[in-house]
Amino acid sequence: MARFSRSSFSLENFRQQLANVDALPQLCVLGLVSGVITGALMVGFRLLLETGAALYMPENNPEAFEALSPWLRALLPMLAVSLVGVFLYRQKATARKLGVGHVIERLTYHQGRFPLRNWLNQWWVGVVSVLGGLSAGREGPAIHLGAAASSGLGLKLRLPNNSLRVLVACGTAAGISASFNTPIAGVIFAMEVVMMEYTLMSFMPVILASTMGALVAQLVYGNAPAFSIPEVALGSFFNLPWIVVMGLMIGILAGLFIHISRSQWIQQQPLWLRLGAVGLLTGLSAWFFPQVQGIGYDSVAAALNNQLTVSVLLALVAIKLVLTSLTVAGGIPIGIIGPVLVIGAAMGTLCGLVGVWLWPDKAADPSIFAMLGMAAMMGAVLQAPLAALMALLELTHTPNIMLPGMLAVVVACLTSRHLTGCEGFFISSLRYGLHPLQQPLMQALSRVSVPAVMERSFVRTERMITAEEARKLLETNPVWLIIERSTQEKPVLALRAAELARWLMERDASEGAANDPQEIIDLVEIPGQRLEMAPIALQATLSEAFIRLQNNALGALYVVHGYRPKQRRISGIITRGAIERYYHYTDPRSTDGQDAKSLDHVPLLRMTAANALP
Incomplete structure (x- = not known):
C-alpha cells in the first residue's frame, strides 16, 4: 500500500502543483473556499444595504423610493454625490478605481492583485450609490468585493500568479451568483466578460465557486427566483x-x-x-x-x-x-x-x-x-x-x-x-x-507559472575558480552555471555547464598544457555564450516572463524563491527556449541537441498568436 507523508500535503507542495497547467484538483479546492468566502461577503453587503435602508426606507427596502416624499428622494442624490466627492476624490486616482472595470484591469495588468484601499472604498461607495438614489446596481460592488477577497486568499497563501487568475474568476462568479441567485449566469459572466476565455481548467473551479456562493446566499435569503413571471407563451411565429x-x-x-x-x-x-x-x-x-x-x-x-x-x-x-x-x-x-x-x-x-x-x-x-x-x-x-x-x-x-x-x-x-x-x-x-x-498567446502563457518549465539543474559559482573547483561543479551534471558577480550593479550571468566541460577537455588535451589543479579560471573569459539574467518571482506566470524577456536585452531569468531579503534563494532558470518549448510541439526524434540548444537564442518576436491558440 502506498504511503503518503505529511510533506505530500504541505502548503509548499500545494503551491508547486498549482504552478502547472493541469492542477485541476487543487484549483477546485480553491474554488470551493472562494465561493464560501464570497457568498458570505455578499450576504454581508446585502445586510449592510438593508441596515442603511432601515434608517429612512419603508419596510427596510433599499428600492422603495416611490414611498418617500418628493423632497427627500430629490435630496438623496445630492447627498450621495457630495459624499463621493468629499471622501473618494480626496484620495489618489488609483484608489478611486472600483467595480468590474477595475477587476478586469487588475487581472490584465497586475496578475489579479488588488489594493486593499480600493476594496474598502468599494464597500461604502456601493452602499452610498444605491441607498443615495443614484441609478446604480449592486453587481459591480459584488464582483469587485468577491474577486478581490478571493485573490487576497491566494496572496495570503502565497500561491503562484496563474492560480490568482482563476481565483479572480471564482470570486466574480460567486459574487454574481450570490447577489442574484444566478449560478450559471455567474459562471458564464466570469468566463465571457472577465476572463475572456473558456478552458476546462477554469470552468470547473468557477462552477464550484458559483455553486457555493449561491448556496450560502440561499441559506439566508431562500431560493425563490428574482421575479415572479406569469404563465405566458410566444404563440404565433409572426x-x-x-x-x-x-x-x-x-x-x-x-x-x-x-x-x-x-x-x-x-x-x-x-x-x-x-x-x-x-x-x-x-x-x-x-x-x-x-x-x-x-x-x-x-x-x-x-x-x-x-x-x-x-x-x-x-x-x-x-x-x-x-x-x-x-x-x-x-x-x-x-x-x-x-x-x-x-x-x-x-x-x-x-x-x-x-x-x-x-x-x-x-x-x-x-x-x-x-x-x-x-x-x-x-x-x-x-x-x-x-x-x-x-x-x-x-x-x-x-x-x-x-x-x-x-x-x-x-x-x-x-x-x-x-x-x-x-x-x-x-x-x-x-x-x-x-x-x-x-491575445491567445498571452492567455496560454498566463495559465502556467514559471516553476512548471524552469530548469532546476544548476549550480551557483563565483567568477574566479580553480580547475579543481570547476571539476567539482560538474560532478552533479548541471545544465547551467550561475555566475555571481562581485557587486549588485553587475548582472548575474548564466553559462551552460557543457561549455565549461568542453573547455576543460580541450585544455587537458592540448600539448604542453599545465595540469595544475590550482590554476585560476575566469568563467567570464572562457569561450562560450553567457546570458545576462534578471530576477523574477517564483509566483510569476510565463506571460510575465515573456514580457520581461521581450522588453529587456536579457537572455534568461533566474527564479527567486523566498519572501524575506536574507532568505531568498535561486530556484531555477527560465530561458527563451523554455517558453517556446511550452507551446511549440517539437518531435524529439527529429530534434538533435544542437537544435534544442539553439531555441534559447531565437527572438521572441516571431511568436505569433497563430502559434499559441489555446
Whole structure:
C-alpha cells in the first residue's frame, strides 16, 4: 500500500502543483473556499444595504423610493454625490478605481492583485450609490468585493500568479451568483466578460465557486427566483420579425448608452460640475419618476406583470439610460448591469405594447418582450450573449423563452457592435489596440507559472575558480552555471555547464598544457555564450516572463524563491527556449541537441498568436 507523508500535503507542495497547467484538483479546492468566502461577503453587503435602508426606507427596502416624499428622494442624490466627492476624490486616482472595470484591469495588468484601499472604498461607495438614489446596481460592488477577497486568499497563501487568475474568476462568479441567485449566469459572466476565455481548467473551479456562493446566499435569503413571471407563451411565429425589430432598437440604445458613458467631453469637465450635474438631474428626475432611482428591480417585476404605465416605461428607457450613463461618465463608480436590465425590460415592454396595438390577435403578451428586452440590452451593452441568455433563464425560470431570446440577443449585439461602432462596455473602457486578455498567446502563457518549465539543474559559482573547483561543479551534471558577480550593479550571468566541460577537455588535451589543479579560471573569459539574467518571482506566470524577456536585452531569468531579503534563494532558470518549448510541439526524434540548444537564442518576436491558440 502506498504511503503518503505529511510533506505530500504541505502548503509548499500545494503551491508547486498549482504552478502547472493541469492542477485541476487543487484549483477546485480553491474554488470551493472562494465561493464560501464570497457568498458570505455578499450576504454581508446585502445586510449592510438593508441596515442603511432601515434608517429612512419603508419596510427596510433599499428600492422603495416611490414611498418617500418628493423632497427627500430629490435630496438623496445630492447627498450621495457630495459624499463621493468629499471622501473618494480626496484620495489618489488609483484608489478611486472600483467595480468590474477595475477587476478586469487588475487581472490584465497586475496578475489579479488588488489594493486593499480600493476594496474598502468599494464597500461604502456601493452602499452610498444605491441607498443615495443614484441609478446604480449592486453587481459591480459584488464582483469587485468577491474577486478581490478571493485573490487576497491566494496572496495570503502565497500561491503562484496563474492560480490568482482563476481565483479572480471564482470570486466574480460567486459574487454574481450570490447577489442574484444566478449560478450559471455567474459562471458564464466570469468566463465571457472577465476572463475572456473558456478552458476546462477554469470552468470547473468557477462552477464550484458559483455553486457555493449561491448556496450560502440561499441559506439566508431562500431560493425563490428574482421575479415572479406569469404563465405566458410566444404563440404565433409572426412575433419573430417584431422581435428582430426590437433587437435593432435595443442595440441602438446600447450603443447610445456606451457612447454617453465614454464621452470624453463629459469626462473633461470640472469635477464639481460633473458631480453636481449627476446629483441635480437625478434629483429632478426622481421628483416626477422615482422609478429611475436605485437598481430598479421592483420596476422590472412590475413590467413583467404589465403593471407600469406608458409614461413610466418611457421614463425608464430615456431618463434612466441618460442618468446611468451620465453617472458613469461623471466619474462615479457604479454597477451598470442592474440599470441595464431595467432599461431593456422597459424598452421590451413598449415594443410589446406597440405589437398588441398593431396586431391584437397575433401579438405576444408584452411581458414576453420585457423578458427578451432584458437579455438583449444586457448582451448588447456587455457584448456577452451567453451571459445574457443565462441571466434571462435564471432570473425568469422560463425555459421556453430561450429560442426567441437567442434571436433578440444576437440581433441586439450585432447592431450595437457594427451599426453604432461599440464593443463591450468594459472592453471599451480599457482597450487601446488589442486587449491583452484577447491575445491567445498571452492567455496560454498566463495559465502556467514559471516553476512548471524552469530548469532546476544548476549550480551557483563565483567568477574566479580553480580547475579543481570547476571539476567539482560538474560532478552533479548541471545544465547551467550561475555566475555571481562581485557587486549588485553587475548582472548575474548564466553559462551552460557543457561549455565549461568542453573547455576543460580541450585544455587537458592540448600539448604542453599545465595540469595544475590550482590554476585560476575566469568563467567570464572562457569561450562560450553567457546570458545576462534578471530576477523574477517564483509566483510569476510565463506571460510575465515573456514580457520581461521581450522588453529587456536579457537572455534568461533566474527564479527567486523566498519572501524575506536574507532568505531568498535561486530556484531555477527560465530561458527563451523554455517558453517556446511550452507551446511549440517539437518531435524529439527529429530534434538533435544542437537544435534544442539553439531555441534559447531565437527572438521572441516571431511568436505569433497563430502559434499559441489555446
